[in-house]
Structure formats: structure tokens, C-alpha cells
Amino acid sequence: MSAAPSQDGWTPSSWRTKPFAQAVQYPDEAELESVLDKIKTLPPLVTPTEIDRLRDQLAAVQRNEAFLLHAGDCAESFDACTEANLRNKLGLILSVSLILIWGARLPIVRVARIAGQYAKPRSAPTEVVDIDGVKTEVPSFRGDNVNGLAPTDRTPAPQRLLAAYFHSAATLNHLRALLASGFASLGENHPSGWSLRHVRSKELRAEFTAITAALADALDFSRVIGLPSSSSPLDEVDFYTSHEGLMLGYEEALTRPSPSSKPRAHYNTSAHFLWIGDRTRQLAGAHVEYFRGIRNPVGVKVGPSMAGPELVALLDILNPDKEPGRITLITRYGAAKVETHLPPHIAAVKASAHPVAWVCDPMHGNTQTTPAGIKTRHFSTIVAELTASFRIHAEHGSRLQGTSLEFTGELTADGFSVTECLGGSMGLREDELGARYHSFCDPRLNFEQSLDLAFLVSDHLRKERSGKERGSGVMMLETSGRKSIGK
Ligand SMILES: O=C[C@H](O)[C@H](O)COP(=O)(O)O
Numbered sequence: 001m002s003a004a005p006s007q008d009g010w011t012p013s014s015w016r017t018k019p020f021a022q023a024v025q026y027p028d029e030a031e032l033e034s035v036l037d038k039i040k041t042l043p044p045l046v047t048p049t050e051i052d053r054l055r056d057q058l059a060a061v062q063r064n065e066a067f068l069l070h071a072g073d074c075a076e077s078f079d080a081c082t083e084a085n086l087r088n089k090l091g092l093i094l095s096v097s098l099i100l101i102w103g104a105r106l107p108i109v110r111v112a113r114i115a116g117q118y119a120k121p122r123s124a125p126t127e128v129v130d131i132d133g134v135k136t137e138v139p140s141f142r143g144d145n146v147n148g149l150a151p152t153d154r155t156p157a158p159q160r161l162l163a164a165y166f167h168s169a170a171t172l173n174h175l176r177a178l179l180a181s182g183f184a185s186l187g188e189n190h191p192s193g194w195s196l197r198h199v200r201s202k203e204l205r206a207e208f209t210a211i212t213a214a215l216a217d218a219l220d221f222s223r224v225i226g227l228p229s230s231s232s233p234l235d236e237v238d239f240y241t242s243h244e245g246l247m248l249g250y251e252e253a254l255t256r257p258s259p260s261s262k263p264r265a266h267y268n269t270s271a272h273f274l275w276i277g278d279r280t281r282q283l284a285g286a287h288v289e290y291f292r293g294i295r296n297p298v299g300v301k302v303g304p305s306m307a308g309p310e311l312v313a314l315l316d317i318l319n320p321d322k323e324p325g326r327i328t329l330i331t332r333y334g335a336a337k338v339e340t341h342l343p344p345h346i347a348a349v350k351a352s353a354h355p356v357a358w359v360c361d362p363m364h365g366n367t368q369t370t371p372a373g374i375k376t377r378h379f380s381t382i383v384a385e386l387t388a389s390f391r392i393h394a395e396h397g398s399r400l401q402g403t404s405l406e407f408t409g410e411l412t413a414d415g416f417s418v419t420e421c422l423g424g425s426m427g428l429r430e431d432e433l434g435a436r437y438h439s440f441c442d443p444r445l446n447f448e449q450s451l452d453l454a455f456l457v458s459d460h461l462r463k464e465r466s467g468k469e470r471g472s473g474v475m476m477l478e479t480s481g482r483k484s485i486g487k
């Protein structure tokens, strides 16, 4: 167990005296406190040992010895917590990480937005919806742990926090069981659960199969010549969970002192990694106060409204001891703004000598609404921000060390992927968005689009490794996806 940094005045509840952005107003505060008291008695979902291991691995990301894949749903829902969905989601994150390993020849640190990603900050506190033909203003949907998606179910209900705990526990239990049963194995037990049976593109299937076959071959070769190795880069796979730390009452209830460290360190045991959203990162606010005291590695969303000095002030509060592995900066400016905002942020952080992992979230700055009122993102814009981020880091003597994506491996019963983002190799069109739009909040890349993106990033990392790319040109900017991966 690692030593705790000094925490002057911090307690798991010291956030309660600070201004709270995106606050949820419960009609019955006493009921809320009684639900939180119950959660305080429930067992932790993850352990300090796992959390410390992730922090060490993120320190390796900061040293460019690993690459971070942070990905999953914008908002999980209780109803989507099914065996099929969890297999498909785990399958996608493992597939994408294999593709990245192939190109980068680096370990991929997998941190999923799963097993607790239920709360959503919103741009507007209310929205106008149609209820029985009448335009009615109702509170916005804030995620399954706050209120219901149905317009008539928008009153925040404390019992939903308890339901979130149990859905997180069920999710985590199933993921751990799948991984312990060889779900990630590339060997003979390779389950079809994360094969690409449903992917209709022959090209995608062939590329992925070639990679897994080559990896299996390499592993076989190491075995024959007697190198110690596991049977797969994904055996005994490290897989971590994360969510936005928004509902601080819930986070406090799962914040537990580690028995073995002196002074006592507090761990948020609801997930390995938590992040502060772009809407709740006020220096004097409740979220920053809470986050500064926990030992977990912390993500910070960095949007276009963040000023350089403010970013450094935030780092000073969250990581006063400049501890490696503690802070991951997740930049999300939008393709049109990255050029303006990323360079000064790189310069400010460099000058401060704060160790950080730089990660690009190419999703949240690139949301658009179609004329039909559907929230979507275009694959090409996502690629554009990611491309620019790789290049800008290289031009400024820095390095992009990971990516944060909203994607899902979720399939319909008849084996079709969701239709929420435009473009990609399947060339998804605006008039097709309605077909299988299942997201409760932001549009996610579907299985095929996620593989498209993985091949692009993998190819970039491969070229960079072999010295063919020096940070310019990088990934191609096609609206319809990739050409073919490099050999
Ligand atoms: O996931 C991020 C935010 O919660 C989301 O983008 C907000 O969406 P909104 O602008 O529709 O409120």
C-alpha cells in the first residue's frame, strides 16, 4: 500500500461545505442520507491493491512505456446490464486493445467506462418534451442512478443509488468471471464471444483475424524456444473500471480508509479510476475538494474553456506532491478548436513540471445535432481531432499517450450494431441514425466504427515506432474510414 500525501483539512465529506456544480435536488434529503448510510455498510467493489496497480501502470503510460485505452458507454443503463451486452462490451474493448498492441508493441492499459458510469452532467437542467401531445418542460435525464429516462419519471429518487451499486457489482462480477474463465485467451479456449462473427465487412474481419493469428504464432514461437510467456497478451488481463465522479454522496459512501497505510489513505472503492468532468472542475468546488483526497488515479477533462494557469492550479491542488501516475489529462476541445487550445496547455503543464498522461477524447467536442434533432458525431471529425492531437503533441516535444472513447459492442438480438455516429467504413448515413439509436445520452461508435478507429491509431503507432511518421501527416483523414492497415 503506498503512502498517502498530506491532505490538510480533507475528509471524505469535506466536499459538503463547497459549491456543488450539477447538483441534484432530491425531494427527500433524509431518504438520500439513509440510502447513503446503507451503501456505507456494503463491501467495496474494487480494492486498494488494484487501484495502486493501476496508478503504477498509468505512471508507465506517462513514461511512454504503455498506451491508455479509456472507453465505453457515455451512460450505462440498468436495463443494459445483461449477459450478452457485457460479453459484447468486454469483447470490443479486448479486440480494440489487441489491435493497438499490434501497432504500438506496447502494453495497453484498459480502463473501461463500465460498472458505475450511470450519472450524467447535462448542459441544461430541463428540457421540453412531448407528453401526450403537450409540450412540457421536465428535468433533464441525469442518468439511471438519478432519475428515469421516461419524461414522466424525472424526479430524482435516492433508491436509484442503491440500484446503481448493485448493478455495478453484478457487472463487475460478470466481467471478473469472464476474464478468470479465459474469455481473453487467444489460445485454444478462445471463445467465440468476442469473435467478429457479426461483422459484415470481410475486410475488417480479415484484418483482425490476421492480427490474432500473427500474435498466436508469435506466442507459439516464444513457447517453442522456451521463453517464459503466458499463452496470450490478454491472459491474466488487467482490466480496470471507471466512471465520472459526479454524485459525491455515493462516492463518499464508498470511500474507505486503507487499514495498512499510515497516515491513513482513503481509496474510492467504487471504481479504479474516476474522472472530474469538464462541467464540475471548478477550483473551489465540491468535486475538486473530494478528488484531492482520494488515492485513486484521477482523470481531468480539459475543454476549451480551461485557461492554462487554471489547469496548473488544478494540478497543484490534485497532485501537490507531483506523484507519477496520479493525473490523466483528457483533452476534449473539438476538431475545430484543438489547434488553438492544446499547444498552450502543453506548454503550461510542461513549465509546471507536473507529471501527467495526455489523452485525447475526440468525442465530446465533436457532438452535432442533425436537422432531425438527433445528436450525433461524424467519424471523420473524431479522427480529425485525434490526428491533430498526435501531431500537435509531437510538434511540441510531447506525446499523446492514450485515447478516451465513447463506444459500445452492444448488438441487437439479430446481431446488428447500433447506429449513433456517422461515417466509418460502413459509411453510416444521417437517414440511418434512427435505425438502432440506443444511447441514453451521447452517440457512441459502434463495433465496426471502433475497429476502424483502432486500426487507424494502431497504424499510426506502428509507423511512429518504425520511424516512418514523425508526428505529421499521421492518420489519414477520410470521411469513410481507413484504406488498409500497413503490413
Ligand atoms: O457525456 C457528456 C455529457 O453528459 C453530455 O455530453 C451532455 O449532453 P447534453 O449537452 O445533451 O446535456
Ligand SMILES: C=C(OP(=O)(O)O)C(=O)O
Binding pocket: 074, 121, 244, 276, 277, 278, 279, 301, 302, 332, 364
Ligand atoms: C461528461 C463527459 O464528458 P465532458 O465532461 O468532457 O463533457 C463524459 O465523458 O461523459
Ligand SMILES: [Mn+2]
Binding pocket: 074, 075, 364, 406, 441, 442
Ligand atoms: Mn458523453
